[in-house]
Amino acid sequence: MVEELMPVVFIGHGSPMNAIENNEFTRAWKDIAKKIPKPKCILCISAHWLKGNTAVLSTENPKLVYDFYGFPQKLYDVNYPVKGSLAYAKTIKESIRTVKVALDDSWGIDHGAWSVLIHMYPYADIPIIQLSINPDMPLENHVKIGKELTALRSQGVLILGSGNIVHNLRMMRVDGEPFSWAEEFDDYIVKNLKDGNVSNLVNYEKNKDSQHAVPTNDHYIPLLYIIGSADMKKERPIFYCQNIFYSSLSMTCVCYGMR
Numbered sequence: 195m196v197e198e199l200m201p202v203v204f205i206g207h208g209s210p211m212n213a214i215e216n217n218e219f220t221r222a223w224k225d226i227a228k229k230i231p232k233p234k235c236i237l238c239i240s241a242h243w244l245k246g247n248t249a250v251l252s253t254e255n256p257k258l259v260y261d262f263y264g265f266p267q268k269l270y271d272v273n274y275p276v277k278g279s280l281a282y283a284k285t286i287k288e289s290i291r292t293v294k295v296a297l298d299d300s301w302g303i304d305h306g307a308w309s310v311l312i313h314m315y316p317y318a319d320i321p322i323i324q325l326s327i328n329p330d331m332p333l334e335n336h337v338k339i340g341k342e343l344t345a346l347r348s349q350g351v352l353i354l355g356s357g358n359i360v361h362n363l364r365m366m367r368v369d370g371e372p373f374s375w376a377e378e379f380d381d382y383i384v385k386n387l388k389d390g391n392v393s394n395l396v397n398y399e400k401n402k403d404s405q406h407a408v409p410t411n412d413h414y415i416p417l418l419y420i421i422g423s424a425d426m427k428k429e430r431p432i433f434y435c436q437n438i439f440y441s442s443l444s445m446t447c448v449c450y451g452m453r
């Protein structure tokens with residue numbers, strides 16, 4: 195019997211402080227988790243695990259990675275005791291054919307994953323596996339890998355991309371209004387997600403605002419895995435959070451496959 199397809203989700207994760215805050219973003223993450231079936235496993239493509247190759251986290255007991263500095267001690271005291279899954283890690287590895295994939299136990303669950311999942315699934319009772327990002331790979335390859343991961347959706351795996359559509363830390367303003375280029379680029383990507391225009395999403399650099407909005411593509415790439423694993427022709431995108439934070443960070447979140 196084939197299981198119902200799990201949705202696929204992209205989350206704009208923003209500041210690590212969201213892990214310990216109650217705000218409009220964290221409430222949106224909690225709300226979306228209540229609306230989708232409980233996963234058997236979560237595969238997270240986080241902007242914060244960058245490698246020169248594609249790797250799957252392969253440990254039953256992943257460590258929490260506090261990959262940030264200069265934040266309050268209570269953020270470093272956060273504990274989210276999730277488990278991994280060697281069985282699912284091997285299944286994920288075998289699903290990908292576009293590139294060679296390594297099993298890797300050197301990383302853990304970084305804040306791109308746990309700062310979000312601690313709100314979505316606070317009981318830490320679902321195995322979590324991360325897939326690394328190779329930022330030097332052609333962008334279309336990330337979409338291709340996403341397509342190869344689609345079969346996991348029928349096995350109870352939630353595919354979650356965690357990054358930010360607009361991510362320019364150098365130009366952040368704590369009390370400032372959103373930059374016009376940030377709003378316009380976010381709107382451009384949202385429109386192309388609604389239209390299912392994969393070409394424009396992959397070739398985002400052709401947009402006039404991309405130089406400011408995506409100075410480095412590490413936070414944008416997780417979105418490409420989501421559009422790859424979604425059925426862009428049949429599944430309607432649902433935007434459950436859309437906001438420009440600190441003038442230059444997009445908190446836009448989108449889900450495909452909601453019933």
